[in-house]
Amino acid sequence: MACSAFHQNTGTLQYHHQLRQVSSSGINIECGNVSMKFPLKVSKLEIGLSRRGAYTGSERSLRGIKASSSQTSVVDPVSSQSNEGTNDLRKKSSEAALILIRHGESLWNEKNLFTGCVDVPLTKKGVEEAIEAGKRISNIPVDMIYTSALIRAQMTAMLAMTQHRRKKVPIIMHNENEQARSWSQVFSDDTMKQSIPVITAWQLNERMYGELQGLNKQETAERYGNDKVHEWRRSYDIPPPNGESLEMCAERAVAYFRDYIEPQLQSGRNVMIAAHGNSLRSIIMYLDELTSQEVVSLELSTGIPMLYIFKEGRFVRRGSPVAPSEAGVYAYTRTLAQYRQKLDDMLN
Numbered sequence: 001m002a003c004s005a006f007h008q009n010t011g012t013l014q015y016h017h018q019l020r021q022v023s024s025s026g027i028n029i030e031c032g033n034v035s036m037k038f039p040l041k042v043s044k045l046e047i048g049l050s051r052r053g054a055y056t057g058s059e060r061s062l063r064g065i066k067a068s069s070s071q072t073s074v075v076d077p078v079s080s081q082s083n084e085g086t087n088d089l090r091k092k093s094s095e096a097a098l099i100l101i102r103h104g105e106s107l108w109n110e111k112n113l114f115t116g117c118v119d120v121p122l123t124k125k126g127v128e129e130a131i132e133a134g135k136r137i138s139n140i141p142v143d144m145i146y147t148s149a150l151i152r153a154q155m156t157a158m159l160a161m162t163q164h165r166r167k168k169v170p171i172i173m174h175n176e177n178e179q180a181r182s183w184s185q186v187f188s189d190d191t192m193k194q195s196i197p198v199i200t201a202w203q204l205n206e207r208m209y210g211e212l213q214g215l216n217k218q219e220t221a222e223r224y225g226n227d228k229v230h231e232w233r234r235s236y237d238i239p240p241p242n243g244e245s246l247e248m249c250a251e252r253a254v255a256y257f258r259d260y261i262e263p264q265l266q267s268g269r270n271v272m273i274a275a276h277g278n279s280l281r282s283i284i285m286y287l288d289e290l291t292s293q294e295v296v297s298l299e300l301s302t303g304i305p306m307l308y309i310f311k312e313g314r315f316v317r318r319g320s321p322v323a324p325s326e327a328g329v330y331a332y333t334r335t336l337a338q339y340r341q342k343l344d345d346m347l348n
């Protein structure tokens with residue numbers, strides 16, 4: 001018995017580019033009418049070294065953050081997961097896939113309202129974006145899912161997983177108290193093998209937008225001025241009135257990532273995170289070693305998955321999988337290619 005439970009335009013870095021082609025000389029990425037080629041040889045280490053001198057004290061502390069908050073969910077189920085689809089591959093490889101998805105359009109995105117920690121659901125368009133995101137990642141192994149505590153991120157994760165070819169069932173872990181844990185036990189190893197634990201964590205929530213929550217973004221810009229509102233929305237260390245700056249959001253989100261998610265990747269588990277514009281901006285700032293100036297121009301689109309490969313202790317951004325048939329995604333690593341082949345053999 002088991003109790004188991006990734007453009008540059010008008011100065012704006014937008015991580016919603018479309019990966020078009022991977023060749024031996026580089027990666028072609030298209031975004032709108034813009035096409036860029038990135039040489040494969042440019043490593044994160046090189047980028048990091050050239051940027052490291054520009055870090056501020058708080059950025060350095062971002063990299064040294066220890067979580068001050070407790071984990072919201074117990075991860076026991078994971079150790080009892082066989083993840084048999086990728087387990088044998090894991091033994092041969094120290095690499096893991098990390099998928100980041102900002103939730104699909106929410107009802108307050110549609111109304112152009114500051115949302116922050118207000119818990120609103122997806123629009124119909126948001127539902128469609130989540131399903132489309134799922135199609136893009138349907139051949140990438142997922143062993144664990146992390147979402148924020150907010151419904152728009154959870155809807156996105158669940159809807160995306162309806163498209164996954166492996167058809168494992170995502171199960172939200174309820175560890176908020178002993179009774180919840182006890183009442184949500186599963187008593188079949190076989191069933192657990194066909195499941196993916198979903199860990200919800202408030203630390204991955206959207207930045208708390210303070211007294212802007214519920215206000216219209218356009219009206220707020222007209223009242224306080226475009227520059228002030230842009231500073232509140234995109235600066236690193238200037239908080240909106242009584243809300244969290246990106247730096248404050250990073251203190252919890254990056255700490256959670258480092259303390260709870262990175263160890264899963266280190267042990268070879270493939271992880272998907274469904275979260276929010278700013279909690280993901282802070283995590284990407286950490287992964288890509290962006291400076292506080294660079295993160296100002298980082299924008300994330302709703303419902304676009306970004307793929308990173310974690311290998312030998314380093315994160316390498318691999319853009320956004322375009323479609324299940326996109327051969328380039330599977331050229332990233334031998335492990336992913338093998339996984340896809342296995343799916344093809346099993347399901348076709």
Ligand SMILES: O=C(O)[C@@H](CO)OP(=O)(O)O
Pocket residue numbers: 109113114115116117206209233277278
């Ligand atoms: O309203 C919000 O919570 C966020 C994300 O939608 O807005 P912004 O674009 O200002 O980060």
